[in-house]
Amino acid sequence: MILLLEQLFNGLQLGVTLFLLASGLTLVFGIMGLINLSHGSLYMVGAYITATVTQYSGSFFIGLCAAIVTAAILGVIIEYLIMRHLYHRDHLYQVLATFGLILFFNESVQMIWGSQPLYINIPPSLDFTVKLFGQAGYPAYRLAIIALGIFILLILYLFIFYSKIGMLTRAGSSNREMVQALGVNINKLYTGIFAFGAVLSALAGGLAGPIYAVEIGMGESVLILAFVVIVIGGIGSIKGSFISALVIGIVDTLGRAYLPQFFKTFMSASDGAAVGGSLASIAIYLLMAVILVFKPKGLFTRL
Amino acid sequence: MKMRASQAMMLEVRHLSVCYGLSQILEDVALSVNKADIVTLLGRNGMGKTTTLKTIMGLARSHRGEIIFDNQRIDQLPSWKIAQMGIGYVPEGRQIFPNLTVRENLIATCRSELGQSWHEQEIYSLFPRLAERKHNMGAQLSGGEQQMLAIGRALMTNPKLLILDEATEGLAPLLRQEIWRCLEKLKSLNQSILIVDKNINDLLNIADLHFIIEKGQIVWQGDSDQLKKSKTVINKHLAI
Amino acid sequence: MISLNRSNCVIIVTFIALLALPPVLASIGESYYISIVTKILIYALVGVSLDLIIGQAGLVSFGHAAFFGMGAYVCGVLSHHGSNGLLVFYLFPGTSNALLTWPIAVIVCMLLGLLVGIISLRTAGVYFIMITLALAQMVYFLIISIPQYGGEDGLGLYGRNELAGVDLNDDTQFYYVCLLCLVFYLAGSIKLTRSSLGLIIKAAKFNQQRLVALGISPFKYQLLIFVFSAAGAGLAGALMANLTQYVSPDYLHWNLSGKFLIIVILGGIGSLFGGFYGALILLGLEEVLSSYTDHWHFVVGVILIIMVLTSRQGFYASITGKKT
Ligand SMILES: Nc1ncnc2c1ncn2[C@@H]1O[C@H](COP(=O)(O)OP(=O)(O)OP(=O)(O)O)[C@@H](O)[C@H]1O
Numbered sequence: 001m002i003l004l005l006e007q008l009f010n011g012l013q014l015g016v017t018l019f020l021l022a023s024g025l026t027l028v029f030g031i032m033g034l035i036n037l038s039h040g041s042l043y044m045v046g047a048y049i050t051a052t053v054t055q056y057s058g059s060f061f062i063g064l065c066a067a068i069v070t071a072a073i074l075g076v077i078i079e080y081l082i083m084r085h086l087y088h089r090d091h092l093y094q095v096l097a098t099f100g101l102i103l104f105f106n107e108s109v110q111m112i113w114g115s116q117p118l119y120i121n122i123p124p125s126l127d128f129t130v131k132l133f134g135q136a137g138y139p140a141y142r143l144a145i146i147a148l149g150i151f152i153l154l155i156l157y158l159f160i161f162y163s164k165i166g167m168l169t170r171a172g173s174s175n176r177e178m179v180q181a182l183g184v185n186i187n188k189l190y191t192g193i194f195a196f197g198a199v200l201s202a203l204a205g206g207l208a209g210p211i212y213a214v215e216i217g218m219g220e221s222v223l224i225l226a227f228v229v230i231v232i233g234g235i236g237s238i239k240g241s242f243i244s245a246l247v248i249g250i251v252d253t254l255g256r257a258y259l260p261q262f263f264k265t266f267m268s269a270s271d272g273a274a275v276g277g278s279l280a281s282i283a284i285y286l287l288m289a290v291i292l293v294f295k296p297k298g299l300f301t302r303l
Numbered sequence: 304m305k306m307r308a309s310q311a312m313m314l315e316v317r318h319l320s321v322c323y324g325l326s327q328i329l330e331d332v333a334l335s336v337n338k339a340d341i342v343t344l345l346g347r348n349g350m351g352k353t354t355t356l357k358t359i360m361g362l363a364r365s366h367r368g369e370i371i372f373d374n375q376r377i378d379q380l381p382s383w384k385i386a387q388m389g390i391g392y393v394p395e396g397r398q399i400f401p402n403l404t405v406r407e408n409l410i411a412t413c414r415s416e417l418g419q420s421w422h423e424q425e426i427y428s429l430f431p432r433l434a435e436r437k438h439n440m441g442a443q444l445s446g447g448e449q450q451m452l453a454i455g456r457a458l459m460t461n462p463k464l465l466i467l468d469e470a471t472e473g474l475a476p477l478l479r480q481e482i483w484r485c486l487e488k489l490k491s492l493n494q495s496i497l498i499v500d501k502n503i504n505d506l507l508n509i510a511d512l513h514f515i516i517e518k519g520q521i522v523w524q525g526d527s528d529q530l531k532k533s534k535t536v537i538n539k540h541l542a543i
Numbered sequence: 544m545i546s547l548n549r550s551n552c553v554i555i556v557t558f559i560a561l562l563a564l565p566p567v568l569a570s571i572g573e574s575y576y577i578s579i580v581t582k583i584l585i586y587a588l589v590g591v592s593l594d595l596i597i598g599q600a601g602l603v604s605f606g607h608a609a610f611f612g613m614g615a616y617v618c619g620v621l622s623h624h625g626s627n628g629l630l631v632f633y634l635f636p637g638t639s640n641a642l643l644t645w646p647i648a649v650i651v652c653m654l655l656g657l658l659v660g661i662i663s664l665r666t667a668g669v670y671f672i673m674i675t676l677a678l679a680q681m682v683y684f685l686i687i688s689i690p691q692y693g694g695e696d697g698l699g700l701y702g703r704n705e706l707a708g709v710d711l712n713d714d715t716q717f718y719y720v721c722l723l724c725l726v727f728y729l730a731g732s733i734k735l736t737r738s739s740l741g742l743i744i745k746a747a748k749f750n751q752q753r754l755v756a757l758g759i760s761p762f763k764y765q766l767l768i769f770v771f772s773a774a775g776a777g778l779a780g781a782l783m784a785n786l787t788q789y790v791s792p793d794y795l796h797w798n799l800s801g802k803f804l805i806i807v808i809l810g811g812i813g814s815l816f817g818g819f820y821g822a823l824i825l826l827g828l829e830e831v832l833s834s835y836t837d838h839w840h841f842v843v844g845v846i847l848i849i850m851v852l853t854s855r856q857g858f859y860a861s862i863t864g865k866k867t
């Protein structure tokens with residue numbers, strides 16, 4: 001029972017990380033109509049910057065801030081130089097250009113940091129365990145990530161539904177020409193949204209640093225998971241992203257933890273582990289396929 | 304009428320030509336709007352009225368001619384700059400934001416200048432129906448309410464010139480009256496307005512100057528008295 | 544009659560050059576290049592198959608490596624068991640007869656294509672891109688989760704398959720076999736696109752609603768072309784397993800799907816033949832760049848970005864003068 005609870009929390013933590021990634025992706029797609037594969041590269045860059053600055057400054061918090069600032073600057077530059085020329089282009093070209101960006105970032109990171117993975121220690125202030133329901137301990141750091149994720153969801157929600165920029169963002173997603181004809185420089189808005197997505201992605205990467213290894217290409221598999229998240233949640237929907245990110249996080253984590261055991265109950269130990277392991281690794285994709293059969297446009301639509 | 308010569312020019316369009324691809328839609332169009340005047344652009348379907356307005360707004364590009372607004376050339380500016388200089392646009396088909404509430408539609412793009420300016424409350428007193436539906440989504444409004452919202456939204460940018468494209472299209476007579484009443488109110492506030500509409504009779508009473516466009520060219524211009532007298536003009540260019 | 548316009552000339556010259564290549568390389572003592580050109584032919588086969596979906600149906604599949612890799616793995620696993628004598632999934636014996644391994648690889652890929660197609664073709668645009676990507680990723684994880692077949696390390700083979708009358712282990716003979724496969728697949732693709740089915744698919748690309756209004760549902764036609772495309776990629780995978788005598792998870796990796804897209808773009812969308820020129824340019828570029836620097840991916844990335852931003856037409860279009 002306690003183990004299940006622990007796995008559930010692990011799933012939540014993965015879900016929250018995915019949400020940070022998926023929300024930027026889905027905003028950028030929902031508003032600018034841009035499919036951005038290189039979103040995962042900012043996740044990677046965020047993790048690398050966090051690792052390096054944490055090492056030099058001795059403070060994980062400063063490391064994260066550095067990652068956020070870097071991502072914001074990179075986001076503005078990328079949007080200005082590349083993305084804004086892609087908004088009106090066919091998705092195929094968006095895929096290609098942002099694929100090119102991935103190659104660019106992966107090689108740049110390798111040139112700067114080399115190909116050895118980096119490791120970040122859990123910040124000492126969060127390096128303890130918390131008793132869940134008075135029983136076994138659960139790492140405080142992971143709990144902090146979950147809390148932060150929920151906090152960011154709230155901020156995003158308030159921002160999108162109650163700020164003037166949020167209103168313009170929603171307005172722009174339904175009719176960008178009209179927003180401009182009413183006197184709003186939508187390019188600036190787009191740059192801002194793109195940079196904001198980049199910041200969330202880098203933040204996710206920085207936070208993931210102490211849990212997973214910081215290595216080249218780390219953003220790619222998680223990016224594809226984020227795609228699954230937004231396909232299920234409905235492209236453009238923040239609410240959909242949040243719900244489906246949590247579902248994906250939990251299904252994936254629980255699947256890996258329990259499917260092998262489950263198959264072992266009626267198969268030989270090694271076969272059960274193999275079949276269960278295989279099934280666990282594809283569980284979320286199967287989930288996606290099943291959902292798409294019933295809801296080809298995902299669970300939620302629009303902002 | 305006698306005053307007009309001394310009044311300042313709000314908008315002036317000269318030698319305007321516009322093409323969509325290979326087909327020329329506007330040719331050598333000229334029109335002007337004086338401060339505090341209501342000016343109409345009349346014409347049958349597909350003659351280029353919307354195109355003229357879109358070009359003024361920077362939503363379509365001219366390949367010849369100039370557009371001068373408030374003593375500055377605007378024909379090469381992006382549409383957001385044109386709007387910021389003080390043109391409020393009420394487009395054909397209303398184009399309100401369906402996923403924003405009525406209130407959000409009004410305040411998302413609002414801008415206030417010093418001096419006399421429109422605020423949310425004043426829009427509600429101009430169109431009380433909008434106040435009742437304040438928290439409804441744009442998509443839930445009736446056609447008339449959407450039209451009022453589109454006008455309110457444009458007024459909230461506190462424009463020097465208001466441009467209306469077919470603001471009464473498809474509205475029931477009562478609702479149409481409400482729009483005209485609003486225009487009269489705006490006129491009394493010295494708002495300059497350029498309006499495209501098909502209800503010529505209603506416009507004869509409130510507008511100062513009329514331009515008639517046919518196949519992309521201005522074929523007639525004159526004030527309401529002149530237009531009332533020349534039945535032939537109406538029959539030739541405007542009768543359906 | 545084939546008319547001798549510019550594009551046909553280019554194709555004919557290319558074909559003759561490809562036929563003549565092995566003896567020429569042998570005579571100048573550079574036979575090493577044979578296997579590189581063979582790889583180009585194999586990638587060209589994938590390029591053609593992918594261009595069928597992108598160019599004809601207007602759907603961007605970002606999961607073509609799944610079919611390529613699946614073809615390679617099916618062929619590889621069958622051959623693997625053919626040499627170690629164990630049963631495949633405890634069910635049936637393996638074989639290294641190319642007349643069995645290749646068709647089986649193709650059929651399995653067609654079934655996979657059917658499955659992926661049924662799910663993804665219900666959508667379009669960016670959903671289609673993401674779903675094909677996700678399903679390909681699923682195939683990737685599924686296959687690397689099987690430790691018997693090497694997991695993340697891949698599976699080495701004991702030599703190439705056997706084909707009656709041909710020695711596939713001879714690079715030159717294997718080259719001609721690959722060329723033959725490419726030519727046949729190209730011919731099939733061209734026939735397909737010129738058939739009424741091809742016309743319906745093209746019509747669906749421009750106006751799906753109108754077709755539906757005419758009582759034609761493009762779904763089954765799109766599915767058919769998707770399955771045919773999967774077959775081509777699967778065959779290419781089987782050839783690749785033979786070429787390298789090794790099957791690697793890289794063959795399933797989404798990076799490879801990206802490369803296949805680049806090939807189609809470089810060659811020119813919708814030209815089919817362009818698949819070959821795209822593969823030639825990309826692999827040629829890789830070959831040249833990698834001899835100068837380890838960070839050649841960096842250069843490829845930058846070239847790709849610049850290419851998209853300046854939006855050149857495909858290579859095939861620029862040498863044949865044909866608009867695609
Ligand atoms: N985007 C476009 N591309 C090509 N031609 C267009 C486009 N928009 C409008 N046109 C053509 O330009 C001409 C003028 O159109 P416009 O919309 O300006 O007419 P209008 O006077 O506003 O008509 P209506 O009374 O129907 O609103 C029409 O013949 C129309 O077919």
Ligand SMILES: [Mg+2]
Pocket residue numbers: 352353354395469
């Ligand atoms: Mg019009």
